[in-house]
Amino acid sequence: MKPVFVPPRFHIPLSRRRLLRALAVASAGFSLRGYLAEALTLSPTVTQGPYYPLAKNIPLDKDNDLVQLNDNLILAAGVVTWITGRVLDSSGNPVKGALVELWHADREGDYLYSTSAARNSACDANFAGFGQYFTGADGRYLFRTIKAGLYRGRTRHLHWGITLPGEKTRTTTQTGWNETALDLNGAVWETQNSNDNVFSTVSNSAQRSAMLLDFTAVAGATTGEVEATWDYVAGRTYTEPTYPNGGSLVVAGAPVDGPSSGNARFKLTIPAYAGYSYEIYGNPTFADLGWQALPFSLTQTGTVDRSIHTATAEGSLDVFVEQKATKGFYAVTFRVPGANTGSP
Ligand SMILES: [Fe+2]
Structure with a gap:
């Protein structure tokens, strides 16, 4: 018909x-x-x-x-x-x-x-x-x-x-x-x-x-x-995207070994999207004058060389920080593609 x-x-x-x-x-x-x-x-x-x-x-x-x-x-x-x-x-x-x-x-x-x-x-x-x-x-x-x-x-x-x-x-x-x-x-x-x-x-x-x-x-x-x-x-299924325009989420840090014994790091696993930029905060209260993004590494034993990372692919992103967070949880902020100039 x-x-x-x-x-x-x-x-x-x-x-x-x-x-x-x-x-x-x-x-x-x-x-x-x-x-x-x-x-x-x-x-x-x-x-x-x-x-x-x-x-x-x-x-x-x-x-x-x-x-x-x-x-x-x-x-x-x-x-x-x-x-x-x-x-x-x-x-x-x-x-x-x-x-x-x-x-x-x-x-x-x-x-x-x-x-x-x-x-x-x-x-x-x-x-x-x-x-x-x-x-x-x-x-x-x-x-x-x-x-x-x-x-x-x-x-x-x-x-x-x-x-x-x-x-x-x-x-x-x-x-x-x-x-x-x-x-x-x-x-x-x-x-x-x-x-x-x-x-x-x-x-x-x-x-x-x-x-x-x-x-x-x-x-x-x-x-x-x-x-x-x-x-x-289409020969494929489809899920309507629900990712927001930017914001934050709270992630637990898992203790892992760092580059050497006694130099522990904390591993955070973040659901990342291509083009979005991620920063990590250990003590997310505005009353804390030390409020700033924590430096991190993209590998467990690599150099801690950044405080912001723009994801290049969708999927799970692991980051490794050295500073222990208050109560073990970190705040992860993310911003939309192109919104990251002037960041620390
Ligand atoms: Fe043609």
């Missing part, structure tokens, strides 16, 4: 705010059964390809409307195409705060960016070429773009990057059109889904068919606009 999608209907030009608002309108018409069935099919990871925008002059316009660049009056050339859906984890739960990135070729098959060049002058000057969207609590995203053009070696396709909250790199996949690819003259294109070097390598037929979208005419539109729905189903 296909999800039923009632698309937003707005007159062009569409402002950014109205496009975002359209999302709420669009979300009412989906079929729950359709979603549950589709959620069982994990989205395969396929190559990012060479055209993710890495050029230095990425425009500020990175919103979810690729058809209109900034407030240009002239829109990108091509069939206006709406795509919406949800980002789901492997259990089918919507993921809030996922970054969805979309990039693809213009109507003529030219990308706006490449890894080696600046903006590609061959690309439609009115085409944004790249967009992004942060999902809301329902996991939903929405893009307005144009039908991707064809270029030699591939059939028609879109590139997607999905980054779940807390992840540091995007997972890439692609979607295509469930149709015979025709060039701008109506001739059958040399590369179809069946012999495309990305889609044809997805061996799981359910996964492959989930990548090839059925685009249908937007009801009531007189301009040839089309729409499709596509859920990205």
Whole structure:
């Protein structure tokens, strides 16, 4: 059962705010059964390809409307195409705060960016070429773009990057059109889904068919606009991050041997997050004039050489201090990335 999608209907030009608002309108018409069935099919990871925008002059316009660049009056050339859906984890739960990135070729098959060049002058000057969207609590995203053009070696396709909250790199996949690819003259294109070097390598037929979208005419539109729905189903579970913006915690110090006999240290194990800076205090009362961060070492027998440490990875962080804390407990303060200048 296909999800039923009632698309937003707005007159062009569409402002950014109205496009975002359209999302709420669009979300009412989906079929729950359709979603549950589709959620069982994990989205395969396929190559990012060479055209993710890495050029230095990425425009500020990175919103979810690729058809209109900034407030240009002239829109990108091509069939206006709406795509919406949800980002789901492997259990089918919507993921809030996922970054969805979309990039693809213009109507003529030219990308706006490449890894080696600046903006590609061959690309439609009115085409944004790249967009992004942060999902809301329902996991939903929405893009307005144009039908991707064809270029030699591939059939028609879109590139997607999905980054779940807390992840540091995007997972890439692609979607295509469930149709015979025709060039701008109506001739059958040399590369179809069946012999495309990305889609044809997805061996799981359910996964492959989930990548090839059925685009249908937007009801009531007189301009040839089309729409499709596509859920990205992550092959991993996801836990919403709850780490605070900064603060403190109290940690017991475990006595351990130091560099030499009789030179004991105290080991503190801290749940650390990358980019956060940690300091240790032994007697956390403001009445104590000696209030200052205690020096520590990152190894049990190494040099005590710092009073602040910025974690480079998430996970458990061990620090070793020499000063015994009042009642055996230390106060550990942490500050958000970039908030640590001027620290002792
Ligand atoms: Fe591509």
